[in-house]
Amino acid sequence: MAPQSWLPIPAKSPFSLANIPFGIITTPEAPEDPHPAVAIGDHALDLYVFDKNDGFSTLGCIQPHRSVFAQPTLNAFAALPSQIRHYVRTYLQSIFTHTLGSKATLKDNLELQKAALFPLKDVKTHMPMQIGDYTDFYAGSNHAENVSVMFNNSMPPNYTHLPVGYHGRASSVVVSGTPIRRPWGQYLSDPAAEPKVPTFAPCRLFDYELEMGAFVCRENKFGEPIPIADGQAESHIFGVVLMNDWSARDIQGWEMLPLGPFNSKNLGTTISPWIVTIEALEPFLTEGLRNYSQVQRYLDQGKEKNVYDIRLEVDITPKESGKTKTVSNSNAKHLLWSFPQMMAHHTITGCPMRVGDLIGSGTISGDRPGSEGCLLEQSKGGKVAVKLENGEERKFLEDGDTVTFRGVAGDEDGALVGFGECVGTVQPALKF
Amino acid sequence: MAPQSWLPIPAKSPFSLANIPFGIITTPEAPEDPHPAVAIGDHALDLYVFDKNDGFSTLGCIQPHRSVFAQPTLNAFAALPSQIRHYVRTYLQSIFTHTLGSKATLKDNLELQKAALFPLKDVKTHMPMQIGDYTDFYAGSNHAENVSVMFNNSMPPNYTHLPVGYHGRASSVVVSGTPIRRPWGQYLSDPAAEPKVPTFAPCRLFDYELEMGAFVCRENKFGEPIPIADGQAESHIFGVVLMNDWSARDIQGWEMLPLGPFNSKNLGTTISPWIVTIEALEPFLTEGLRNYSQVQRYLDQGKEKNVYDIRLEVDITPKESGKTKTVSNSNAKHLLWSFPQMMAHHTITGCPMRVGDLIGSGTISGDRPGSEGCLLEQSKGGKVAVKLENGEERKFLEDGDTVTFRGVAGDEDGALVGFGECVGTVQPALKF
Numbered sequence: 001m002a003p004q005s006w007l008p009i010p011a012k013s014p015f016s017l018a019n020i021p022f023g024i025i026t027t028p029e030a031p032e033d034p035h036p037a038v039a040i041g042d043h044a045l046d047l048y049v050f051d052k053n054d055g056f057s058t059l060g061c062i063q064p065h066r067s068v069f070a071q072p073t074l075n076a077f078a079a080l081p082s083q084i085r086h087y088v089r090t091y092l093q094s095i096f097t098h099t100l101g102s103k104a105t106l107k108d109n110l111e112l113q114k115a116a117l118f119p120l121k122d123v124k125t126h127m128p129m130q131i132g133d134y135t136d137f138y139a140g141s142n143h144a145e146n147v148s149v150m151f152n153n154s155m156p157p158n159y160t161h162l163p164v165g166y167h168g169r170a171s172s173v174v175v176s177g178t179p180i181r182r183p184w185g186q187y188l189s190d191p192a193a194e195p196k197v198p199t200f201a202p203c204r205l206f207d208y209e210l211e212m213g214a215f216v217c218r219e220n221k222f223g224e225p226i227p228i229a230d231g232q233a234e235s236h237i238f239g240v241v242l243m244n245d246w247s248a249r250d251i252q253g254w255e256m257l258p259l260g261p262f263n264s265k266n267l268g269t270t271i272s273p274w275i276v277t278i279e280a281l282e283p284f285l286t287e288g289l290r291n292y293s294q295v296q297r298y299l300d301q302g303k304e305k306n307v308y309d310i311r312l313e314v315d316i317t318p319k320e321s322g323k324t325k326t327v328s329n330s331n332a333k334h335l336l337w338s339f340p341q342m343m344a345h346h347t348i349t350g351c352p353m354r355v356g357d358l359i360g361s362g363t364i365s366g367d368r369p370g371s372e373g374c375l376l377e378q379s380k381g382g383k384v385a386v387k388l389e390n391g392e393e394r395k396f397l398e399d400g401d402t403v404t405f406r407g408v409a410g411d412e413d414g415a416l417v418g419f420g421e422c423v424g425t426v427q428p429a430l431k432f
Numbered sequence: 433m434a435p436q437s438w439l440p441i442p443a444k445s446p447f448s449l450a451n452i453p454f455g456i457i458t459t460p461e462a463p464e465d466p467h468p469a470v471a472i473g474d475h476a477l478d479l480y481v482f483d484k485n486d487g488f489s490t491l492g493c494i495q496p497h498r499s500v501f502a503q504p505t506l507n508a509f510a511a512l513p514s515q516i517r518h519y520v521r522t523y524l525q526s527i528f529t530h531t532l533g534s535k536a537t538l539k540d541n542l543e544l545q546k547a548a549l550f551p552l553k554d555v556k557t558h559m560p561m562q563i564g565d566y567t568d569f570y571a572g573s574n575h576a577e578n579v580s581v582m583f584n585n586s587m588p589p590n591y592t593h594l595p596v597g598y599h600g601r602a603s604s605v606v607v608s609g610t611p612i613r614r615p616w617g618q619y620l621s622d623p624a625a626e627p628k629v630p631t632f633a634p635c636r637l638f639d640y641e642l643e644m645g646a647f648v649c650r651e652n653k654f655g656e657p658i659p660i661a662d663g664q665a666e667s668h669i670f671g672v673v674l675m676n677d678w679s680a681r682d683i684q685g686w687e688m689l690p691l692g693p694f695n696s697k698n699l700g701t702t703i704s705p706w707i708v709t710i711e712a713l714e715p716f717l718t719e720g721l722r723n724y725s726q727v728q729r730y731l732d733q734g735k736e737k738n739v740y741d742i743r744l745e746v747d748i749t750p751k752e753s754g755k756t757k758t759v760s761n762s763n764a765k766h767l768l769w770s771f772p773q774m775m776a777h778h779t780i781t782g783c784p785m786r787v788g789d790l791i792g793s794g795t796i797s798g799d800r801p802g803s804e805g806c807l808l809e810q811s812k813g814g815k816v817a818v819k820l821e822n823g824e825e826r827k828f829l830e831d832g833d834t835v836t837f838r839g840v841a842g843d844e845d846g847a848l849v850g851f852g853e854c855v856g857t858v859q860p861a862l863k864f
Contacts, residue, residue: 185781198594
């Protein structure tokens with residue numbers, strides 16, 4: 001049985017004692033002052049206040065410097081040696097655990113509870129990291145195959161040899177809850193017509209993409225690749241979030257040849273607020289999709305279990321009806337390439353990684369209907385309507401639609417390791 | 433005749449009184465402490481020291497806060513209202529000008545000269561801005577046409593309708609003088625052979641790309657485009673640098689379909705250290721390449737003269753001989769799209785720009801032999817050797833080659849507005 005907490009934690013909470021994800025919050029006590037925090041059950045522990053009240057005094061001799069909890073992002077905490085991060089996380093687990101009475105730092109200190117422990121519903125979450133660079137990969141091969149078939153293309157010949165990816169726009173990454181405006185852009189109203197003269201109008205084929213994102217916690221020097229062997233690439237990853245790579249399909253179709261997606265993606269990318277550490281996810285390592293090509297040595301991770309078994313769900317909630325429909329059930333394991341492989345490939349040229357950099361997995365689709373990671377796939381390019389509640393249906397997103405991703409690992413009640421929600425609502429396009 | 437300075441400025445100096453470019457330096461006095469500076473003739477004025485010694489006391493009532501010169505980058509200075517930046521620059525011009533005896537702040541203050549004015553040869557230049565995001569466009573249509581012909585492709589149909597671009601890797605942008613390591617990567621030894629199985633080896637087709645880069649000085653909000661009308665997009669640009677977008681052509685060929693260039697570019701991009709302000713460049717505005725397509729209204733700048741007449745040169749200096757050959761003479765006016773047009777396109781989706789963001793023009797080639805902006809073009813895809821001095825020749829870059837870009841606007845001795853040099857030397861690949 002999972003360890004029990006003195007704090008009531010709902011059995012189905014994604015933030016069980018086994019999780020302890022890190023985020024940035026503001027509280028009613030300090031609404032202008034973002035602090036690092038962990039989520040536990042229905043609560044958030046403000047680590048700045050906890051630390052200021054000597055909450056870490058019983059942690060032992062290896063303590064992080066107090067300044068890491070006085071930052072408005074988690075970059076300084078993430079940049080600590082992994083051993084110290086590990087101590088902090090297990091210490092935080094212990095202070096919430098019932099049986100560990102000797103570490104009753106918080107349990108018996110009602111004043112500290114009042115100062116540092118807040119109901120999640122009362123806190124506001126913020127961007128957990130200051131992102132330097134953001135890269136988006138394309139490692140979900142079910143997605144890549146579905147899209148290739150749709151456009152009568154074969155799979156790119158490089159696909160099984162390297163993790164295909166592109167540099168994204170860091171400034172456009174926002175935290176869950178931020179409204180996403182339908183973009184204007186250029187596209188062909190009829191892609192088959194000649195001559196090819198674009199329209200300039202609000203996007204008509206607006207879509208989400210179900211992804212996972214990984215945050216970087218260790219730098220490499222300019223010119224020095226990060227090796228994959230012995231878990232080295234893995235040691236550069238702090239933790240994982242859900243990610244919605246909103247996509248304007250019509251703009252994408254017109255712009256992406258020859259240099260790749262640009263405006264179709266930089267309109268906004270949403271991440272979930274709580275970073276689930278790779279330590280918390282380790283029990284859920286599993287095998288990804290099979291790669292039948294011989295992988296180059298710099299990408300050979302030397303272990304089969306290198307992706308995570310995380311159940312993923314996509315909800316759409318239209319504004320008018322307010323009725324939520326779960327349109328897709330996928331799993332984070334449907335990837336051909338792991339985050340460490342992406343990291344090794346990204347840096348094989350000597351490209352520098354910095355603390356706070358974000359790496360996206362690419363759209364994660366299962367291999368059966370109802371597990372697609374985007375509407376483009378699920379509606380078969382806009383040909384088949386996806387049924388919602390209340391008789392509504394969608395081929396692409398409409399104004400007012402709220403898209404919610406959820407992800408959770410584990411089966412045992414009271415020991416779930418989840419991400420909470422990654423939410424965004426589509427706002428109408430501007431008027432010009 | 434151009435105004436004269438009391439400080440001896442060589443007639444051919446790119447840093448005339450008409451220029452006053454901004455950079456970041458360390459000096460022998462403070463080798464660990466980067467300070468904002470301007471370049472003037474053969475000297476650099478340390479603005480932190482100048483300010484600390486009340487150098488700006490006679491500037492007048494509109495003064496920047498002292499803290500902007502106490503930063504290790506120019507971001508805070510660039511973020512000032514343009515009027516204040518303008519006052520600072522004209523004031524700095526005035527204190528070096530012979531006839532403006534009343535502003536003899538520096539001329540007659542030998543102690544201040546000794547403290548703040550350093551020979552350029554004694555200072556070290558550093559990254560002038562902290563870059564948030566870096567975007568590279570493809571606006572040099574002579575280059576795009578040469579490359580399309582080479583690969584038997586037609587020009588992309590979107591090319592004349594929008595500035596094609598891709599998100600680049602900000603962390604890999606380095607200042608002139610930083611060695612550039614030949615990257616490892618995957619490529620097809622014989623791109624025509626089937627099946628397509630890549631080699632993993634050091635890049636064999638290593639190249640430079642001659643570009644201009646523009647730095648952003650004003651933010652837009654998430655979801656709000658920057659309009660092009662009335663110089664609004666232009667007002668978001670602080671200044672311009674030379675840029676070498678080093679490119680691994682073999683890696684690029686294998687990786688770039690379907691999502692664009694990635695590892696072939698993120699191995700390093702070099703910029704010149706002195707940011708030439710758009711005020712200094714304004715007299716050199718000229719017409720770019722003619723676009724025969726009807727431009728969408730959000731890209732219609734409403735003026736013909738929107739690019740700069742800047743003469744560009746490319747030198748190659750092999751390590752062994754040490755003999756420099758100027759292999760190309762181009763001009764920054766050979767662009768189909770201007771920086772304000774790129775800015776308007778980039779943000780039409782609401783993509784946020786931040787102070788310090790960098791926008792690259794794409795490779796700038798002229799329309800005749802000897803004006804190509806990269807070796808891929810000049811060697812016709814590696815078929816024709818480019819002659820260097822001493823009987824040497826190149827199809828692509830070899831280890832030890834130093835590539836130097838220079839750019840200068842204006843014809844009048846003593847009034848040149850130049851960039852100095854953008855230099856990088858190719859280091860051998862790592863051994864694995």
